[in-house]
Amino acid sequence: MATVAAAPKQLVMADLKGKVDPDWCPGCGDFGVLAAVQKALVELQIPNHAVVTISGIGCSSNFPGYINTYGMHTLHGRALAVATGVKLANHELTVLVTGGDGDGFGIGGNHFIHTMRRNVDLLYIVMDNQIYGLTTGQTSPTSRVGMKTKSMPFGNIEAPVNPISMALAAGATFVARGFSGEQKHLTELIRQGVLHKGFSFLDVFSPCVTYNHDNTYQWFRPRVKKLEDDPAHDPTDWIAAMEKSLRWGDEIPIGKFFERTDVATLHGAEPVLEAGPLVDRDPRIPADVGRSFVEELM
Amino acid sequence: MKKTFTIGIGGAAGQGVATPGDIFAKIFSRRGLHLNAYNAYQSIIRGGHTFLTIRTGPEKVTNMGDRLDLLIPLNQDAMDRHLRLLATGAACIYNADTIKPGAAADGVQLCPLPVSKLADITRNKVAQNTLALGAGISMMGIGFQALEEVLAEQFKKKGDAVVAENVGIARAGYDYGVANFKPFAWPLPRRENRYAVLSGNVAMAMGGAAAGVKFYCAYPMSPSTGVLHWMAAHARKAGIMVRQVEDEIGVVNMAIGAAHAGVRSMCATSGGGFALMSEGLGMSAMMETPVVVINCQRAGPSTGVPTKTEQGDLWQMLGAAFGDYPRAIAAPLDIGDCFKIIPEMFNLVDRFQCPGLVLCDLLLSEGRLSVDAKDLDFGVVIDRGELITKTNGNNGTYKRYQITESGISPRAIPGVQGHTHTAATDEHDEDGVLISDEFTNPVKRRAMMEKRMRKVTGIEAAVPPPALQGPGDADVTLIGWGSTRGVIEEACEILTEEGISANQLQIRWLVPLHGEAILNILKGSRHTIIVENNYSGQFARYLRSETGYAANGHIRKYDGEPFMPHHIVEAVKEQLAGKTNLSVPAHEIMV
Numbered sequence: 049m050a051t052v053a054a055a056p057k058q059l060v061m062a063d064l065k066g067k068v069d070p071d072w073c074p075g076c077g078d079f080g081v082l083a084a085v086q087k088a089l090v091e092l093q094i095p096n097h098a099v100v101t102i103s104g105i106g107c108s109s110n111f112p113g114y115i116n117t118y119g120m121h122t123l124h125g126r127a128l129a130v131a132t133g134v135k136l137a138n139h140e141l142t143v144l145v146t147g148g149d150g151d152g153f154g155i156g157g158n159h160f161i162h163t164m165r166r167n168v169d170l171l172y173i174v175m176d177n178q179i180y181g182l183t184t185g186q187t188s189p190t191s192r193v194g195m196k197t198k199s200m201p202f203g204n205i206e207a208p209v210n211p212i213s214m215a216l217a218a219g220a221t222f223v224a225r226g227f228s229g230e231q232k233h234l235t236e237l238i239r240q241g242v243l244h245k246g247f248s249f250l251d252v253f254s255p256c257v258t259y260n261h262d263n264t265y266q267w268f269r270p271r272v273k274k275l276e277d278d279p280a281h282d283p284t285d286w287i288a289a290m291e292k293s294l295r296w297g298d299e300i301p302i303g304k305f306f307e308r309t310d311v312a313t314l315h316g317a318e319p320v321l322e323a324g325p326l327v328d329r330d331p332r333i334p335a336d337v338g339r340s341f342v343e344e345l346m
Numbered sequence: 347m348k349k350t351f352t353i354g355i356g357g358a359a360g361q362g363v364a365t366p367g368d369i370f371a372k373i374f375s376r377r378g379l380h381l382n383a384y385n386a387y388q389s390i391i392r393g394g395h396t397f398l399t400i401r402t403g404p405e406k407v408t409n410m411g412d413r414l415d416l417l418i419p420l421n422q423d424a425m426d427r428h429l430r431l432l433a434t435g436a437a438c439i440y441n442a443d444t445i446k447p448g449a450a451a452d453g454v455q456l457c458p459l460p461v462s463k464l465a466d467i468t469r470n471k472v473a474q475n476t477l478a479l480g481a482g483i484s485m486m487g488i489g490f491q492a493l494e495e496v497l498a499e500q501f502k503k504k505g506d507a508v509v510a511e512n513v514g515i516a517r518a519g520y521d522y523g524v525a526n527f528k529p530f531a532w533p534l535p536r537r538e539n540r541y542a543v544l545s546g547n548v549a550m551a552m553g554g555a556a557a558g559v560k561f562y563c564a565y566p567m568s569p570s571t572g573v574l575h576w577m578a579a580h581a582r583k584a585g586i587m588v589r590q591v592e593d594e595i596g597v598v599n600m601a602i603g604a605a606h607a608g609v610r611s612m613c614a615t616s617g618g619g620f621a622l623m624s625e626g627l628g629m630s631a632m633m634e635t636p637v638v639v640i641n642c643q644r645a646g647p648s649t650g651v652p653t654k655t656e657q658g659d660l661w662q663m664l665g666a667a668f669g670d671y672p673r674a675i676a677a678p679l680d681i682g683d684c685f686k687i688i689p690e691m692f693n694l695v696d697r698f699q700c701p702g703l704v705l706c707d708l709l710l711s712e713g714r715l716s717v718d719a720k721d722l723d724f725g726v727v728i729d730r731g732e733l734i735t736k737t738n739g740n741n742g743t744y745k746r747y748q749i750t751e752s753g754i755s756p757r758a759i760p761g762v763q764g765h766t767h768t769a770a771t772d773e774h775d776e777d778g779v780l781i782s783d784e785f786t787n788p789v790k791r792r793a794m795m796e797k798r799m800r801k802v803t804g805i806e807a808a809v810p811p812p813a814l815q816g817p818g819d820a821d822v823t824l825i826g827w828g829s830t831r832g833v834i835e836e837a838c839e840i841l842t843e844e845g846i847s848a849n850q851l852q853i854r855w856l857v858p859l860h861g862e863a864i865l866n867i868l869k870g871s872r873h874t875i876i877v878e879n880n881y882s883g884q885f886a887r888y889l890r891s892e893t894g895y896a897a898n899g900h901i902r903k904y905d906g907e908p909f910m911p912h913h914i915v916e917a918v919k920e921q922l923a924g925k926t927n928l929s930v931p932a933h934e935i936m937v
Contacts, residue, residue, distance in 0.1 A: 067768075067779050097763045100607075105771075112768045113780055118760035119768030120606060121780070123629050126599040129591070133603020133611070134760065136587050137561055141607070141760055159599075162592040320587050327608040327735075327759065331558025331728050333584050338724025341552055341580065345542035346375065346719070 059093050061086055066114040077254030077265075078108050078175050080228035085144065085173070086115060087231075088238035099142045102131045104151040107182045108175035108254065111146040125156030128163040131170050132314070138327040139315040142242060143170035150180050153189040153209050164218040164247050169313040171241040171248040174211065175228075177256035178263050185259035195262055212293035212305055215249040216286065221311050222248035223289065224304040227272050228255065229265050237304060246313050253302070268300070275303030283307050347843065350403035351486065351534060354414045356424030360392040362472045363420065365500070366479050367398040371543050372496045373488065374402040375716050378537030382407040382832075383714040386907060386935075389568070389652045395423055397935070404535050407716070408680065408832025412912045415530065416485070418478045419445060429454075431935060435531060439481050439523075441474040457481060457527045464518045473515050480519025487533025490520045542717050546684040546710035547572025547614075549717070550640055553688030554612045555584045556724045559638075561604035561611040563589040563597050565619055568652045569708040570642035573614040594619035598626030598639065606635045606769065608735060608759035610692055614640035617659045618649065624666045627701045631671030631798070633769040634747070634757065636695035636702065636731075638688065643707040645906045654906025655708035657828060657879040660856065660888060663703050672698060672753075672801040674809070675857040677705040677828030681715035682722075683854070689726040694808055697731035698801045699757060705856065707879070709908045710829045732756040740764035745776040749793060753800030802858070809855045811863035816849030822918055823871035825897060826878065827853040827885050830909060834877055837914035844915075846922065853885070861893040868895060875899040875921060877914060899927040907933045 064086040072078050089099065099117035103109035105124035112119030118141075122130045131145045152160050152174045163172070179197065180186040186199035190211065194203045215223045222244040226234040234252065241248035253272070255265050275281045275292070281303075282288060289306035315321050323329070353370055357363045367383060374381045379402045387396040399410040417438040419425035425445050429438055434453030442458030450456060459481060465473035476497075483493050494513050501509045544552075551573045554562060562581075564574040574590070581588040587604070591597045597613045605611035615623065620641045630637045643659045645651035663675050674694050678684045687704060695702035734756055746767040748755040755776075758765035767778040773791055774780050781787045781794075814823070816838055826834045831852045838848040851867060853859070868874055874897040876886045881904040890896050899921040903909055909931070917929030 067777060095763070097766050098761060100760045101768075102603075110780070113770070113778075116766055118766050119770075119778075120603075120633070121768055121770035121772060122633075123599065123625055123771055126595065126626070126629075129596040129599035130603035130606070132589075133561065133563075133600040133605070134607040135603075136589070136600075137604035137607035137609045137611070138759075138761055158592050159596055162596070318587065320581055320585060323585065326560040326585075326587055326604075327761070329560060329585060329609075331560065331610060331730070333555055333558075333724060335724060337583055338556065340583075341555065341724075342542050342719050342722045345544045345548070346540055 059090055059095065061090055063096055064089060064116050066116055068113060070114045071110065072107060073258050075257040076107070077177060077228035077256070078111070080231060080234065081173060081175050081252055081254055082111065082114055084231055084234040084238055087235045088242060091235070091239055092242060094142050098140070099144065100134055101144045101146060102127045102134065103145065104147045104156060106148040106151045108146060108148040109151055125151050125154070126159065127151070128156060128159040128172065132163055132166070132168050135168055135170055136315060136326070138325045139169070139321060140325050145170055145172045147174060148181070149174055149176040149178060149190045150188045153211060161218045164215060164220040164249065166314045167219065167221055167246045167311050169246055169315060171238065171250065173238070173250045173252060175254035176211065176251050177254050177260055179256050179260040181256050181259055192262065210293060211251045213290060216290050216293060216306060220249045221246035221308050223306040224248070224250045225302045226250055226252040227268055227302050228252055229269060230272065230302065233274060233302070240304065244307060245309065246311060271298060271300045272302045273299050275301050275305065347839065348403055348405045349532065350401050350407055350411055351415050351530070351532065352399060352401040352411050352413060353416045353418065353482070354397060354399050354428060355418045355420065356395065356397040356428055357420030358393050358423070359387065359390055359396050361420045362475050363396050363398050365472070366418070366475050367400060369479055369493070369496050369500060370400050371714065373483065373492045374400070375541045375543045376492065377488070377534065378539040379404055379534065380407045380541065380716045381543065382409060384410045384709065384908065385712065387653050395427070397424070397428070402534070404537050409836055410908070410910060412910050416482055418482065420475065421445065428935065437485060437527065437530070439478045455528055459519065459522065464522060465515045470511065470515060476512055476515040477519030477522070480516040481523030481527060484520045484523035485527050485529050487529055490517065493520070540719070542719050542722060543714055544681065544717060545572055545712055545714050546678065546681045546706055547642070547712065548576050549681050549684035550614065550688055550704065550706065551576035552722060553685040555580065555586065556685070556726050557689035557692040558610045558728045559586060559612045560609035561587050561601065563591050563600050563613050564615065565591055565594050565597050567616045567619045569644055569711040570614040570616050570640065572711060573640065594622040595626065598623035598637070602626060602630050602635050602637050605637045606633065606760070608733070610696070612638045612640070614642060616642050616644050617646050617662065620659065620662065620666070627673070628667035628669060628671065629771050630701040631667070631673065632771045634699040634755065634798070635769065636699050638691050638695060638702045638704065640704040640706055642711040643705065645904070651906045653708070655879060655908055656904060656906065657707055658881070658884065658904070659705065660884040663705055664857070664888065670795070670799065672700045672798060672805060673703060673857060674700070674805055674855070675703045675705055676855050677853070678710060679828065679831040679852060679854055681710055681713060682717040684710055685717070685722055689728070693727065693729040694805065696733070697729060697808070698754060698805050699731065700801060705828060707829050734758035734762055734765060737763040746778045747774060747776045747794065747797070749776055749797050751800070752804055753797045754804070806858040806860070809858050811860035812851060812853050812855070814849055814851050814867050817847055818849070818870060820847040820849040820872070822846060822848045822873045822875060822922060823851060823868065824848060824914070824918070825851045825853070825874060825876045827856065830877055830879065833909045833911055834914060836911040837918070840911055840915045841918060846918065848918070859892050864889070865893050865895060873898050873922065875901055875918060877901045877909070879903050879908065901929045901931065903931055903933070905933050
């Protein structure tokens with residue numbers, strides 16, 4: 049009897065549903081990010097076993113448990129370091145890193161900068177709610193000056209970081225900002241971020257409905273302006289991207305600020321990986337190579 | 347006593363102490379002799395004082411010994427520090443133009459070299475070193491050809507002219523030595539062996555390559571950096587991905603990421619970097635992703651003495667990361683063991699899916715030893731444990747943290763169809779689902795703790811207990827761990843020759859410790875003394891906490907320099923005479 053190869057199964061939204069439902073507060077912006085990621089993966093038809101979703105710690109970092117891919121729920125601030133290891137050991141995997149602003153720009157700030165300059169091929173989505181949620185409402189690195197929180201009850205006196213400018217300065221090769229309230233737009237940014245060969249940074253306004261009463265959906269909605277709606281916007285222009293990253297106030301740009309495709313990825317620049325992913329290699333090194341290492345010492 | 351010959355070369359950093367050291371080492375190992383080399387140096391790139399000790403002989407040489415046979419001071423400072431320590435039969439070769447000898451003991455031969463007459467010092471800044479090499483070789487009864495060969499290799503890259511110039515200078519030193527200096531009483535013998543000479547760092551790096559390490563990352567930190575240097579230099583040939591990372595937190599997390607994706611992954615650091623890795627070890631244990639971390643101890647606390655040795659990190663290793671979790675900790679016993687211990691550790695942690703810690707120290711990391719090539723075996727067994735790397739038709743019933751009797755759950759790596767799961771640092775159930783969100787689930791929490799901790803029993807069964815070395819019925823039992831094996835062994839030999847029978851219990855596996863087996867051994871001991879390179883007796887305290895056993899006495903050293911055999915011998919004598927139960931030997935050589 050002739051065998052017929054089964055057609056590859058079509059990936060549908062239900063395939064990407066996690067083992068448990070999210071425990072985020074009703075109305076949390078992170079629901080919108082989860083849905084957008086799932087939609088983008090369905091659009092891209094990447095098999096879920098070929099995707100690893102990696103997070104640190106925080107409300108948004110519970111993300112890997114809510115999506116049916118391989119997942120790693122690592123340490124606070126360390127997701128990018130872990131993700132770099134995963135990608136270098138098996139560069140055929142699609143690597144998504146998810147987390148919050150405290151996780152990525154506070155405790156994980158060092159890894160954020162260095163992962164960008166290395167151009168590790170992954171998509172880093174920060175669900176930026178400008179507050180610490182899981183620890184019940186303290187100031188975050190993106191909290192505005194003057195914002196009152198439990199840790200700064202008389203108002204924040206420290207300037208916030210600008211994640212978009214930071215990413216541009218550190219050499220990220222894809223820099224974008226989304227809004228959890230703009231599903232279609234966000235899904236498209238995620239799709240492009242996954243396809244981009246190199247480090248893709250996507251900062252997402254993902255309102256915290258419980259602890260941040262300043263930066264709400266109502267606050268964002270009239271302010272966000274899509275860069276894609278501006279016919280003059282050129283995402284290959286780094287200087288223009290930097291200038292746009294500084295805009296904040298009545299109008300806040302969202303969309304793809306910048307993308308360049310002429311920089312080698314970390315795994316692409318490493319000759320050791322030319323023979324294919326490390327994970328597929330025979331662990332044993334050839335006997336003559338081993339002997340040559342000993343001979344050097346004699 | 348074993349017959350050995352020891353050379354000391356002292357000078358300022360940048361004066362070229364290392365090169366003559368390397369050349370002597372090569373000549374000895376090619377002569378079929380064993381050797382041990384240790385360089386005492388400071389954390390500066392130029393200046394200060396460095397002192398290299400090379401000891402050689404036809405039998406295994408395990409430590410720097412107690413006496414120098416040949417001193418080569420490259421400056422006045424080195425002469426002043428070391429000449430007075432030479433005893434009858436020893437010699438000192440020095441540049442008579444620039445260095446004045448002090449008072450030497452009777453029977454010490456002073457060998458002044460008229461350097462500016464023998465070589466053009468305006469052309470060759472290290473002429474004094476090369477002349478001394480030549481003169482020294484002549485006095486040891488070694489033919490010039492051996493030196494010529496090594497010099498030709500050493501300077502090959504710089505071209506024929508440089509080779510010829512150096513060979514010429516060496517020849518002048520050799521001939522001057524033959525004509526003017528008395529040869530040593532014991533001409534160095536020749537044997538039919540050929541040894542590899544390597545540092546502990548190189549041994550551990552090569553051990554990693556042999557174990558199948560495919561990912562190595564590090565942040566530079568003395569004295570562990572040699573592992574990174576070997577890995578980086580050999581990465582392409584060995585097919586190993588080597589990365590220098592922004593900090594040690596990044597290092598351990600990146601290493602665990604690579605391990606999680608399915609390759610053997612290793613990193614090395616020293617105490618300060620290890621402190622930063624602590625949280626990551628907990629992640630390795632909780633996610634059940636094996637990783638091997640090497641800690642090359644240096645004198646602490648804090649930045650401490652970056653270029654000096656100590657065994658002061660035991661409790662840091664024992665206490666690294668919060669919570670209870672299975673781990674293995676092993677301390678290599680010598681530089682050859684630095685190679686062997688790495689594949690052993692990988693096989694153990696791959697099987698038990700937990701972190702494995704290798705507790706080395708500067709003495710081994712940066713010391714050098716002759717090792718038989720057959721002990722550097724790249725054909726070692728590689729056992730990856732219960733690892734799922736290919737799809738097996740699983741239709742979604744796979745549970746990553748399945749509760750089993752052994753505590754080991756088969757581990758599927760990302761990319762394998764039908765096995766998607768989340769590995770979490772939060773407590774989770776068999777399926778990887780977090781339980782912290784269930785308003786705590788005491789039943790599941792207890793089950794998962796017990797599952798992970800059951801692996802401890804398996805690890806204990808997989809690791810052999812320590813054994814007593816030497817006569818069962820001895821006057822004194824010396825207990826040590828890790829790098830002190832060689833020096834304690836030699837102290838035992840000296841004591842036995844002097845009429846005090848001594849045996850040795852050297853601990854290689856710190857976790858699991860095999861406390862019962864140790865108690866059984868020590869039951870038969872008359873007098874026990876624990877020898878360790880730290881202030882508080884970290885192993886003594888650990889042994890007591892695990893077994894209730896308190897030794898009769900302690901010998902401790904925490905001045906940054908390693909033990910010499912006579913330190914231990916004299917301390918044992920004073921303790922057996924009842925003078926004290928805590929000896930802290932003074933290091934006589936000021937380096």
